[in-house]
Amino acid sequence: MISFHEVVKKNEGAILSAWIEEMVKGVRRADLMTDTELKQQARELLGLFAKAAESSSEAESEAFLQTREFLREIAKSRMDQGFTPTETARFVLSLKQPIFHALRDALKGNPSDLVNEVWASGNLLDRLALFTVDSAVEFRDQVIGRQQEEMLELSTPVVKLWDGVLALPLIGTLDSARTQVVMESLLSAIVETNSQIAIIDITGVPTVDTLVAQHLIKTITAARxxxxxxxxxxxRPAIAQTIVHLGIDLVDVQTKAKLSDAFAMALSRMGKVVVARKPAAGMALGSKAKDN
Amino acid sequence: MERIPILKLGDFLLVTIQVDMHDQLAITLQDDLTTQIAKHASRGVLIDISSLEIVDSFIGRMLANIAAMSKVLDAQTVLTGMQPAVAITLVELGMSLSGIKTALNVERGMEILRQFSDQSYELQDANGFQE
Amino acid sequence: MASRSEVHPIAGAADVVKVRQVARSWALELKLSLVDQTKLVTAASELARNTLDHGHGGTMRVEQVENGLRRGIKLTFEDKGPGIPDIAMALRDGYTTSGGLGLGLSGSRRLVNEFDIKSEVGRGTIVAITRWK
Incomplete structure (x- = not known):
């Protein structure tokens, strides 16, 4: 009995050229990858595949470790190049046809062996193709995770506006994880700076839904x-409308349209007033709050 | 029996909770405080919890009770120094302690108590009778 | 997949304090953030008091659990008390049988990542909570 790895080994050259021909016709994306690079990848993969298939027909086995690592590399580089995971999987799957053709020629007289070997090699290639999809998903998850972390770090600047007055300008969408970070950094800044008033500015928050409002109310309650x-x-006016339409209760929350309005309110709450400098008093500082 | 000390400072009573309180200790504190408010006709109670690492619903309820009871005895309660982690947890737990006045630290808390007691004296003077 | 576990009795008011300290030291060991520590300890305090007041005492098992790469702390409160006839009702905010605030069960559920309750009338109650790092 002849098994498929022997057929692949014997006809490696023919399979490779048939495969590349197949890809040039169908799967290839000439806009994303050059012919040379494609041929190089195909040759290397077929070589690894033929070698590994000699000792195992299980895609998860030790023998296929190198093949899997190579596919991981391909999945990553192709994702950077702009391929979809499907396209990468089809790159592997398109190897089926030339191998099946070679098997058909080699096992002409033995239909039952032919079916067995087609099944074994087809199954193996399916697994390897799925492996590229898994790798692509894994890379995407890594990217998302890293971006989330970066966003969390970037997005929570607590600034001091005045002695005892903090501001937290929020930018971007608020989800639970981010709100927790925002909440914690605001509250610890309140303790550190001994601030009695904190202003949360949501000019940069695109939408306020029930969940976001709840998070904000929780933060405000904790500060209290x-x-x-x-x-x-x-x-913003649109957000004011949404808040009312959604029936969000902001009764206990002191709101202002603009950050400057909130700051003015904060100063007056602390008993400070802003006075214009008298033209004659050259030495006095600019519009500075003065103790009442 | 173990007790949390209550300090008398003029018109005000001062309590610093430093130990991890078990429930009986909290109940004793509640009793002691109301007794002391009535005895000294105190105008205000300041409870500092800056070294308390958790406030669960039992302690939260005890604090709310103290505030409500002292209000009946015409004294203002101020809770000071709650840690951020404790505040976040209390809010998640569903307790907002909306009836209690709060302050960042003892100093601010004392200011609030003084304001309250000045205001109520002004009120008495203006009306010409005692409440 | 618990790597190790401990069981602590909950028989009196002092044990509620002890349970809080145990939960705190395990949370510290796992290096949970301060807020997560506080949430776990507060939930433990609520549930230990439930075990004591409603379940007439019982035990708390504490263990470190793993789920893939994540690690967490699981606390299991077990009593052989009267049990809870209507769990859905007991989990509602403000539902109380003891004159308390009714935040013990519903509130502690909000403080943890996983919350599991089993109860049989006449047999007892088991509440398991997990906080992931």
């Missing part, structure tokens, strides 16, 4: 428990 007042500013 610690003894600080929290104002909400930067509420």
């Amino acid at each position: 428990l610690m003894g600080a007042d929290c104002f909400l500013s930067g509420i």
